Amino acid sequence: MKKWQCIVCGFEYDEAEGMPDEGIEPGTKWEDIPDDWTCPDCGAPKDDFEMMEVD
Amino acid sequence: MSDTRITLAEARAYDRKRWLWPMGFGIIILVAAATVAGWLSGITVLMFAGPIMVYGIVPLLDFMIGKDSTNPPERVLDVLEDDPFYRYSTYIYVLVQLVLFIAVCVVVGTQPLTIWQWLGFVSTIGMLSGISINTAHELGHKNTAVESWLAKIALAPVAYGHFYVEHNFGHHKRVATPEDPASARLGESFWRFLPRTVIGSARSAWHIEKRRLARKGRPTWSLHNEVLQSWGMTAVLWIGLMAAFGVALLPFLIIQAVLGASLLEAVNYCEHYGLKRQKHDNGRYERCRPEHSWNNDHIVTNIFLFHLQRHSDHHAHPTRRYQSLRHFDEAPELPTGYAGMIVLAYMPWLWYRVMDHRVLAHYDGDIRLANLDPRNRDRLLAQYPPPAT
Numbered sequence: 001m002k003k004w005q006c007i008v009c010g011f012e013y014d015e016a017e018g019m020p021d022e023g024i025e026p027g028t029k030w031e032d033i034p035d036d037w038t039c040p041d042c043g044a045p046k047d048d049f050e051m052m053e054v055d
Numbered sequence: 056m057s058d059t060r061i062t063l064a065e066a067r068a069y070d071r072k073r074w075l076w077p078m079g080f081g082i083i084i085l086v087a088a089a090t091v092a093g094w095l096s097g098i099t100v101l102m103f104a105g106p107i108m109v110y111g112i113v114p115l116l117d118f119m120i121g122k123d124s125t126n127p128p129e130r131v132l133d134v135l136e137d138d139p140f141y142r143y144s145t146y147i148y149v150l151v152q153l154v155l156f157i158a159v160c161v162v163v164g165t166q167p168l169t170i171w172q173w174l175g176f177v178s179t180i181g182m183l184s185g186i187s188i189n190t191a192h193e194l195g196h197k198n199t200a201v202e203s204w205l206a207k208i209a210l211a212p213v214a215y216g217h218f219y220v221e222h223n224f225g226h227h228k229r230v231a232t233p234e235d236p237a238s239a240r241l242g243e244s245f246w247r248f249l250p251r252t253v254i255g256s257a258r259s260a261w262h263i264e265k266r267r268l269a270r271k272g273r274p275t276w277s278l279h280n281e282v283l284q285s286w287g288m289t290a291v292l293w294i295g296l297m298a299a300f301g302v303a304l305l306p307f308l309i310i311q312a313v314l315g316a317s318l319l320e321a322v323n324y325c326e327h328y329g330l331k332r333q334k335h336d337n338g339r340y341e342r343c344r345p346e347h348s349w350n351n352d353h354i355v356t357n358i359f360l361f362h363l364q365r366h367s368d369h370h371a372h373p374t375r376r377y378q379s380l381r382h383f384d385e386a387p388e389l390p391t392g393y394a395g396m397i398v399l400a401y402m403p404w405l406w407y408r409v410m411d412h413r414v415l416a417h418y419d420g421d422i423r424l425a426n427l428d429p430r431n432r433d434r435l436l437a438q439y440p441p442p443a444t
Binding site: 007008009010011021038039040041042043044045048 | 196198224227230267337339344370371373374
């Protein structure tokens, strides 16, 4: 499981947690999130996310 | 892939303003030339070229020249984005601004000036410093080392380096919500917005860095703190200039920074006035959409501010370069460019007359959907009664 971070505002998407509120089940891989999905905080597109280093 | 050279030429052909973009730095050279001419010739009024241009000439030219609402088609955006021509205009801008700033500091620090000449220099440089925050904004969203550094350099003279942190990680996250210090509320005058945004943004930038450094296990007070880094750059620049040209330069440095920051915040005031993202039941705000920013397509201000007024697309695609930003028909539109709007913002009674009914119309008469100033909430609800449901 990986984490992805919005380079604009810092929002983190954690594949393990998903976003159940938005209908994204826990365990949903980044590549399985629809291309038109955007950052829930700032609205930046998926392209503006980068994979985070695992601490 | 087909021949990319044809694609580049084609992409360029879609940008009707292509050859106007270098006027971004061209205008500041003209302003500085007018100021110096005014100083040397004794025609002191020319030394106020900065404010005359921002508050007079640009709004007038917007009115005379009008709008460009054309959009580059989706398929050429990537090519347009990679065209270095556009980046270089912003790089040159930062260098020109820095040279002009230092040159004027030399004059102010070493030459005998009348009070009016001094005021001319400080007001003109103040305007240029304010506009350079916008250039830093364009650069500060880009993910390259050159552009990040140029953004920080551009913010050093005006002592607004924390903007770089706060804008990306604060404003873009909380835009058009009551929690955002940089989103103006309906019924909030510019003069009350100004201290709220200046203090709130500095505080926010500090907290953002503190949290980020804590996550990395570093102390807040460290060289890795980007807020301290940028304020440190200002300190080095200002102290260096005072060491070379005298401590008497200090009032000049402070006043131009205050004028510059106020100009930027006046633009901020216009960008989201009264607009609000609604809150979902789960406590999250709805996503930022085109309807949450005020836009304008007047050509002159757009050239001057690197398409900042295509603000909805900027929030939808914050890393997108200025030349590729698009106009949206569904986004709310200001009656004139930001340059003209800030003149109104300084006169709250006039601003409310022009803007409040536009916010109301945007929310189909339901004022409760707007970002209401808590102090004026009751008055606004009485003045614009919400529709019965």
